[in-house]
Amino acid sequence: MIVDTLIEEGVEVLFGYPGGAVLPIYDALYERRERITHVLTCHEQGAAHAADGYARAARRPGVVLATSGPGATNLVTGIATAYMDSTPLVALTGNVPLALLGRDSFQEVDIAGVTMPITKYNCIVKSPDMIRAGVRDAFAIARSGRPGPVLVDIPRDIAEAPCGAQCEKFHSPGVPVFSGREADEFARALARARRPVLLVGGGVVADGAGVTAAMLAERLGAPVCATLMGLGALPWDHPLFLGMLGRHGLPEANRAVEACDLLLAVGTRFTERAAEDRRQFAGQAKIFHIDIDPAEINKNIPADAALCGRAGAVMEALLARLPTAPREPWGAAFTPFARRAFPEPGTPRALIHTLWRLRTPGMTVVTDVGQHQMWTAQTYGFSRPGELITSGGLGAMGFGLGAAIGVAMARPGRRVALVTGDASLRMNIAELATAAALRLPISIFVLDNAGLGLVRQLQDEHCGGRRFAVAPGLRTDWVRLAEALGARGLSVDGADGSTPEAVIREALTAEGPCLTHCPVDPACNA
Amino acid sequence: MTDRFVLSVLVNNQFGVLTRIAGLFARRGYNIDALTVAETENPAFSRMTVVVGGDDYVLEQIVKQLMKQVDVRSVERLTRKDAIFRELLLVKVGSDPETRQDILALAGLFDARVTDWSEHALTIELTDQPDIITALIDRLRAYPILEICRTGLTAIPRGDTAGAPFALPTEGV
Numbered sequence: 138m139i140v141d142t143l144i145e146e147g148v149e150v151l152f153g154y155p156g157g158a159v160l161p162i163y164d165a166l167y168e169r170r171e172r173i174t175h176v177l178t179c180h181e182q183g184a185a186h187a188a189d190g191y192a193r194a195a196r197r198p199g200v201v202l203a204t205s206g207p208g209a210t211n212l213v214t215g216i217a218t219a220y221m222d223s224t225p226l227v228a229l230t231g232n233v234p235l236a237l238l239g240r241d242s243f244q245e246v247d248i249a250g251v252t253m254p255i256t257k258y259n260c261i262v263k264s265p266d267m268i269r270a271g272v273r274d275a276f277a278i279a280r281s282g283r284p285g286p287v288l289v290d291i292p293r294d295i296a297e298a299p300c301g302a303q304c305e306k307f308h309s310p311g312v313p314v315f316s317g318r319e320a321d322e323f324a325r326a327l328a329r330a331r332r333p334v335l336l337v338g339g340g341v342v343a344d345g346a347g348v349t350a351a352m353l354a355e356r357l358g359a360p361v362c363a364t365l366m367g368l369g370a371l372p373w374d375h376p377l378f379l380g381m382l383g384r385h386g387l388p389e390a391n392r393a394v395e396a397c398d399l400l401l402a403v404g405t406r407f408t409e410r411a412a413e414d415r416r417q418f419a420g421q422a423k424i425f426h427i428d429i430d431p432a433e434i435n436k437n438i439p440a441d442a443a444l445c446g447r448a449g450a451v452m453e454a455l456l457a458r459l460p461t462a463p464r465e466p467w468g469a470a471f472t473p474f475a476r477r478a479f480p481e482p483g484t485p486r487a488l489i490h491t492l493w494r495l496r497t498p499g500m501t502v503v504t505d506v507g508q509h510q511m512w513t514a515q516t517y518g519f520s521r522p523g524e525l526i527t528s529g530g531l532g533a534m535g536f537g538l539g540a541a542i543g544v545a546m547a548r549p550g551r552r553v554a555l556v557t558g559d560a561s562l563r564m565n566i567a568e569l570a571t572a573a574a575l576r577l578p579i580s581i582f583v584l585d586n587a588g589l590g591l592v593r594q595l596q597d598e599h600c601g602g603r604r605f606a607v608a609p610g611l612r613t614d615w616v617r618l619a620e621a622l623g624a625r626g627l628s629v630d631g632a633d634g635s636t637p638e639a640v641i642r643e644a645l646t647a648e649g650p651c652l653t654h655c656p657v658d659p660a661c662n663a
Numbered sequence: 664m665t666d667r668f669v670l671s672v673l674v675n676n677q678f679g680v681l682t683r684i685a686g687l688f689a690r691r692g693y694n695i696d697a698l699t700v701a702e703t704e705n706p707a708f709s710r711m712t713v714v715v716g717g718d719d720y721v722l723e724q725i726v727k728q729l730m731k732q733v734d735v736r737s738v739e740r741l742t743r744k745d746a747i748f749r750e751l752l753l754v755k756v757g758s759d760p761e762t763r764q765d766i767l768a769l770a771g772l773f774d775a776r777v778t779d780w781s782e783h784a785l786t787i788e789l790t791d792q793p794d795i796i797t798a799l800i801d802r803l804r805a806y807p808i809l810e811i812c813r814t815g816l817t818a819i820p821r822g823d824t825a826g827a828p829f830a831l832p833t834e835g836v
Contacts, residue, residue: 257733435724436724
């Protein structure tokens with residue numbers, strides 16, 4: 138019944154790891170193996186990140202399946218990542234038979250209790266008749282409104298019991314709506330701004346509303362900044378696009394936010410990474426906030442006006458109400474991202490710039506977490522929503538490889554470039570074996586600065602340079618490690634006389650997964 | 664300005680809902696002063712009455728965070744003006760032949776009932792508004808209070824109607 142319901146929900150791929158408590162589910166998957174592809178990872182965390190990456194790339198729920206106890210707890214970081222970045226993820230876990238629940242049985246964990254604060258919803262299915270409703274609700278809740286992860290915990294005997302009459306799904310979530318009058322007022326005030334700036338966040342990317350955002354910016358003559366999650370909403374070469382704002386953002390973007398008299402923020406929650414000093418952030422500006430989640434309005438930054446709804450729908454409603462003639466942009470003093478300075482040769486940013494120049498059509502960029510992530514966000518020119526997939530809210534090192542596998546499964550035939558660091562990649566390197574088994578076209582670029590670069594940078598800035606536990610002195614032969622796990626290994630160290638450009642070019646045409654070791658200067662900061 | 668709010672929250676009568684709501688308050692740093700919960704006239708739902716301290720920012724956030732919960736059906740703010748507030752007190756007071764009459768008189772003054780009577784103690788029961796309950800406890804402090812049990816607040820709107828919950832306009836997906 139569980140697997141049939143997944144098929145009913147349109148699931149084609151799921152990521153997982155078997156175990157005792159999910160044997161009946163795996164047995165059903167065996168029977169339906171023509172209909173639904175199961176991707177076996179090396180660790181449940183990898184499976185959770187893969188399902189997350191799949192969901193972000195495919196823009197529909199990703200599914201992960203794990204057994205009880207350790208299988209379930211290994212999902213936790215992946216579920217939290219999806220929660221913080223509002224990804225629709227359905228996590229199915231097995232559990233011990235109903236009669237053994239609560240008795241500290243072998244491989245028993247109260248995973249519903251553990252994941253309560255990091256899921257949009259979760260439940261334990263306690264009757265076979267509720268399986269279909271439970272799973273269908275999970276999908277409905279995960280994808281509705283502001284998406285998020287949902288966990289369904291299924292005791293083993295419930296999974297294998299014969300089902301009687303099935304309860305229908307009972308949950309019908311809605312999205313917030315606004316009245317025409319509210320939109321009128323909002324649009325009128327918007328039109329009065331002399332120096333508006335548009336800030337696009339993950340909500341614009343998730344709604345695929347980049348084109349609408351660009352139209353709105355043109356209509357308002359507003360320079361555009363993006364949060365990390367909002368990168369790709371506007372194409373890099375849009376004349377109004379200034380790049381990422383915030384702590385690690387581009388100076389132009391931050392200057393525009395400081396100078397504007399109205400900040401129109403769409404699909405962002407103003408985390409402290411984007412708006413570090415809440416009192417001084419956009420100090421001269423009225424804040425106009427659009428979000429699908431009413432609870433984000435006034436949470437971090439008080440809004441002077443707000444509309445709740447899907448990013449695309451709200452921006453279209455505003456476009457319909459604004460004067461049709463595009464306004465002359467006021468921010469001519471700001472250098473658009475397209476005319477940004479070329480990074481200094483030999484730096485990690487230059488490497489990412491080269492990767493960007495050599496990108497293949499339809500290529501997705503996945504990152505891990507750290508300096509390499511910030512360099513990518515600052516340097517790479519993204520053209521479309523969903524082109525960058527990164528762990529923004531949770532900032533989970535080890536996200537990248539699993540996520541890249543999920544993206545590759547969601548976008549078959551297209552290349553995935555994983556930009557990662559030596560420390561991030563080491564966390565879940567085993568998944569390279571998964572990628573190799575599937576011959577996925579994932580090109581991994583390890584920006585190796587021999588340690589935990591971003592922590593080192595923080596210790597230099599905040600701890601008087603007292604560096605500790607950031608240069609583990611681990612010697613990893615990345616090329617041979619890649620080969621050992623069944624992937625190709627390359628290096629841009631120039632030992633064989635080839636240029637970094639030639640190596641990157643080769644890496645981007647490799648057939649299966651290919652790891653490229655990119656030693657970078659540990660002194661470079663983000 | 665910090666204040667105390669009474670929220671009446673209608674939730675699905677389901678396993679784990681109490682934990683979920685209590686957990687939400689805890690992890691977002693809202694202080695629960697009191698919380699009562701029981702099934703409603705419709706067994707599919709439970710009513711939670713939550714007394715919570717905070718300013719307007721906290722109130723707005725709590726209401727919105729509650730309304731985001733899948734199991735929350737409605738959230739309503741109740742005030743003393745438009746709702747009846749009640750709490751139950753059971754208090755055990757040490758007594759001897761000398762003080763017994765005084766304690767009984769005090770209980771009588773508050774319309775409280777004596778529900779248990781033993782050689783060295785009286786147990787008094789009072790259902791009333793929380794401030795009256797606090798007043799009785801204060802008076803009883805003249806005698807040794809052995810144990811206090813308060814249920815926390817429960818409340819219902821006055822008049823014919825069933826109240827006007829916070830509502831966010833939504834439409835189907």
